[in-house]
Amino acid sequence: MSIGLLLLIVVGLGVIGYFLGRRRALASVSGDPRRLHSLPSQYGQSVFLFTVVPALLLLVVWLMAQPQVIDRQVRGMVAADGSEGAALSLKMADVTRISEGLDALVARSAVTEEQLDSMRADFSDIRGRLAEVGVAVGADVEPDVFQAAKARRSLVGTSALMMSLAVLALAAAGFAFALNRIGPEFRARNVSEAVVMALLIGSSLVAILTTLGIVLSLISETLRFFQVYPAREFFLSGVWNPQFRGGSDLGIWPLIWGTLYVSFIALLVAVPIGLLAAIYLAEYADKRVRGVAKPMIEILAGIPTIVYGLFALITVGPLLRDYFAQPLGLGNSSSSVMTAGLVMGVMLIPFVSSLSDDIINAVPQAMRDGSYGLGATKSESIRQVILPAALPGVVGAVLLAASRAIGETMIVVMGAGAAAKLSLNPFEAMTTVTVKIVSQLTGDTEFASPETLVAFALGLTLFVFTLGLNVLALYIVRKYREQYE
Known part of the structure; x- marks a missing residue:
């Protein structure tokens, strides 16, 4: 049967x-x-x-x-x-x-x-x-x-x-x-309610057990990696050079640097634009403009990352190379940290603007009225009253956007290249932790080799890093909500 x-x-x-x-x-x-x-x-x-x-x-x-x-x-x-x-x-x-x-x-x-x-x-x-x-x-x-x-x-x-x-x-x-x-x-009601309660508890445990399973699998495979490759060299070496035939150098710092560099440029683009857009939508725009502008901004969040990657590869990369990198003598490649950072920043704008807009709107109207009653102008009230009150939530929005940037893969693959290096030149090709996780686990390679197992060590490092950012962001947002709800 x-x-x-x-x-x-x-x-x-x-x-x-x-x-x-x-x-x-x-x-x-x-x-x-x-x-x-x-x-x-x-x-x-x-x-x-x-x-x-x-x-x-x-x-x-x-x-x-x-x-x-x-x-x-x-x-x-x-x-x-x-x-x-x-x-x-x-x-x-x-x-x-x-x-x-x-x-x-x-x-x-x-x-x-x-x-x-x-x-x-x-x-x-x-x-x-x-x-x-x-x-x-x-x-x-x-x-x-x-x-x-x-x-x-x-x-x-x-x-x-x-x-x-x-x-x-x-x-x-x-x-x-x-x-x-x-x-x-x-007492049939007691039986039904007990089963519903068990169902609700089981549903809430799904996320916890899934996270626990992910962490345990990463830890177990990471321990296997450190049994075949020294942890000291992994955490202290500044060279990433997997050979798949022995003699590999698997230092994590070039990948950490590329991840932070790309994410930093993306946040430089997304945070100012997203925050200014949120201030305009929350404080200056009328209902008609807000009803059109906010959905248009949020459309950016629905575009697949592969489309952003193609945009970086075909349009933004050659533009930066021809008008900035080559004239300034900083490089000849269309794949660069700047290319991936700019395109990723555009993708992150709705993450910052939407959450910041909701947080600014949540500031009590009494605070605005009090500022106006003391003779402050609208811009002065925004700078000195509304933004300081909304600052914890805005910081939480920025940290959530940073976590999203750190975990991005497709835009980096197509926009920043795959070179693992330590460099300050934003017009050079670099790569990130997520890109190398994908590359180390694909292809015809032996699973038990250190060049494959290193992907789990990279994944665990990235997990701990993004988990810390998410916990910090949620803590700040929760503190904000407790204060103003």
Whole structure:
């Protein structure tokens, strides 16, 4: 039975239980809902929950545990010849691929179960039939691998049947149990609210567990990297030169410098323009102008970064090279820190302007009225009253924009190049941490090599850096909101 059909049966049984539970509750009080402890619908909800929730939990646990249990059993069959390490992993991959191909053949009625049982690894027709379903089998398939593939397919089928029976049995048991409990004194509302509370708690834990999983995976792979490459050289070296053949220099500082340099130029563009735009929209623009200008500015945030990257590569880069870099003798490349910084700054303008606009509007009107009452002009009130009051929120907006700039990749790839160097010349090509994370994890490279594992060390460094900025920004914004809400 497929997972979709199983889910449909369980949910359908729960829906039936809902209507039967509601009817049974009303029947227990001769149709007078006032004599019930809870609403009639809550009695139906309790039957639905007892039917569906335990069955779905069992289904999820079974699906998570099934591959591990089956692979452990099959691995013992394959490892009987002494295979281990990479060789064993390759054999297990072949077992999985062949077993899925056999499943597809049976599903298409290309072979029968009896023919499948009699097949051997040297069966001449099996390779051609597996190729029909997209599974390439070499001429040197070992007999133990083929037998393990058939055993794995049999175990998966048996496990699927047992799972279906167990899930349906649990759903039926929950259906009967909940329906039997219904009566005028049954506290169905408490059951429904407890399940909703558990659902809300589980939803809030998703983000926490996801973050925890990301951090733990980064830490584990970073520790593997430092086992094959000295941490001292990684944090203190000023040279980034991965060779992939030994003798690599993997110092992080050229990448940190490029990241900070590009982000600094981007913030030099985004912060003044975004803040001035926010002041105009909040204090000077009338409703018609604000209704048109603010959505137009926020459109910049919806443009894909690849489009910004193309704009930097085709337009901004050649313009800076021809009119600034070459005449001043500062470089001949269209890929530069200045190119990426300017384009990224344009992308960040709505991040600064929108949040700053909301923060300025949140400043109490009484502060403006008090300033005007003392004889201050509008510009003086903005400079000396409104901006100081909104300063914590504006700083938070700037820090959030900085975090966005530090994590940008596509604009840097197409606008700043891929050269890792320490230089003050803004018209030279440089690169950032995010770009190197992508480049180190792509291509035909050995995953266990330091040149690949270094991507996780870079990712953990970037994570800690941006996390600190985000925490600082949220702290400032929260402090601001507590003061003026």
